[in-house]
Amino acid sequence: MASQKALAALTQRFGKLETSEFRGQTRVVVPRDKLLDVVRMLRDELAFDLLVDITCVDYLNYRNAQHRFGLVYLFAVTETNERLTLRVFLDEPQLSVDSLVPLYEGANWLEREVFDMFGIRFEGHPDLRRILLPEEFTAFPLRKDYPLQGRGERHNFPVLTRDEG
Amino acid sequence: MAVEIPENVVVSRLDALANWSRKNSLWPMPFATACCGIELMATGASRHDLARFGAEVFRFSPRQCDLMIVAGRVVMKMLPVLQRIWQQMLEPKWCISMGACASSGGVFDTYCVVQGIDRFIPVDMYIPGCPPRPEQLIQAIIDLQDKIEREGTISGKEFQQQSRQQRSRALLELPIVEVPSGATTQ
Numbered sequence A: 001m002a003s004q005k006a007l008a009a010l011t012q013r014f015g016k017l018e019t020s021e022f023r024g025q026t027r028v029v030v031p032r033d034k035l036l037d038v039v040r041m042l043r044d045e046l047a048f049d050l051l052v053d054i055t056c057v058d059y060l061n062y063r064n065a066q067h068r069f070g071l072v073y074l075f076a077v078t079e080t081n082e083r084l085t086l087r088v089f090l091d092e093p094q095l096s097v098d099s100l101v102p103l104y105e106g107a108n109w110l111e112r113e114v115f116d117m118f119g120i121r122f123e124g125h126p127d128l129r130r131i132l133l134p135e136e137f138t139a140f141p142l143r144k145d146y147p148l149q150g151r152g153e154r155h156n157f158p159v160l161t162r163d164e165g
Numbered sequence B: 001m002a003v004e005i006p007e008n009v010v011v012s013r014l015d016a017l018a019n020w021s022r023k024n025s026l027w028p029m030p031f032a033t034a035c036c037g038i039e040l041m042a043t044g045a046s047r048h049d050l051a052r053f054g055a056e057v058f059r060f061s062p063r064q065c066d067l068m069i070v071a072g073r074v075v076m077k078m079l080p081v082l083q084r085i086w087q088q089m090l091e092p093k094w095c096i097s098m099g100a101c102a103s104s105g106g107v108f109d110t111y112c113v114v115q116g117i118d119r120f121i122p123v124d125m126y127i128p129g130c131p132p133r134p135e136q137l138i139q140a141i142i143d144l145q146d147k148i149e150r151e152g153t154i155s156g157k158e159f160q161q162q163s164r165q166q167r168s169r170a171l172l173e174l175p176i177v178e179v180p181s182g183a184t185t186q
Helices: A004-014 A032-044 A107-118 B014-023 B036-044 B079-088 B099-104 B134-151
Strands: A018-022 A025-029 A050-058 A069-077 A082-090 A096-098 A121-123 B028-032 B067-071 B094-098 B125-127
Touching (some): A032 A082, A050 A107, A082 A096, A107 A121, B094 B134
C-alpha cells in the first residue's frame, strides 16, 4: 500500500491526479506525456527502486470504458514493501508512450512483451522487437479485435509427407 | 533336391528378420514439451520399465533415433523445430503422438497452438489422454511393434506407397470469426 506521503508528494508536484484504492492497493492515473517525470520522481525522491511489472489491458467493447488501452505499471519499494500502481491510458492514433528503460533496465523485456502482444510503441526503447512471437508475425494477438483462433498463422507451414521425411 | 538343414538353423525371410530386430530395439526421441513429458519419463523409469519392450534407450540426438514421441502441445514457433528434427531422423522411423494436445491441440484452441501434429508430419500412433498413463504409452509402443512387424520391409518400399503419402487428416482450419475493429466503447 502506498503511503500518504508519496501520494501527497505526487499531487503537489503534478497537480490533481486521479487516484483510487482497492483492497489496500493504490492506483494513480498518469497523463501520457507526464509518465517519465512521474516515474523519475518515484525512483529518485520516493525510493521506488523496483519496477515489478508492465502490462496492458485492452478495453475494446468494455462496459463504460473511456479509453482503448490501459497500461499498468507496478512499482515497489523493496525496503518497506510499499507498492504503487500507475495507469496510463492510450487511444487509437497515439499508441506510443515513453520508454522506462533509461530509468529501469528491467523495463526492457517487459516493454518488448507489451509491444509484442498489444502493439504499443515505447519511444526511446533501445531494442523494440518481438520477444515471444516469431519475428514474421504481423498481428498483435492480445488485442480484443484479434480472433482467439488467429488468422491462420498457426497452420501456415509446409506439410511433410512420408517420403519427404 | 532336398537340402539338408541342421536342427539349429532357422529359415526366415530377410524382411521378417529386419522387422523383428527393428521392433525390438526402438530408440525413442523424446520430444517432450509439456506435462505428457513427465509421464514419458515415468514410462522410462524403473516402475514401468520401458526396457521390457526394448525401447528404453532415449536419445536426445535425432540421428540416433527411430521413434519420435511427441509429448505435449506444439506451438507455431516450435513446429519448424519439430519438422527439422523429424527430417534429421534416419529411415526407418515412426512417430507417436502422445496425449490430447499433440494429437488435436487439446484444450488449447488458440492462435499459436498447432491443432494436431498430424497436420504437418506423419503420425503412426495416437495416444488419447491428458496426460496418458504410462500403461497407455506402453500399449502404443506394443501396437507400434505389431505394426512394424506387419508392414515393414527391409528396402522400405512400404513408405513409397501412395496411401502412405496421404495426410491422415485434412487441413481444415476452424472458421475464423472476425471481430470488427473500431469503436472502443459502446
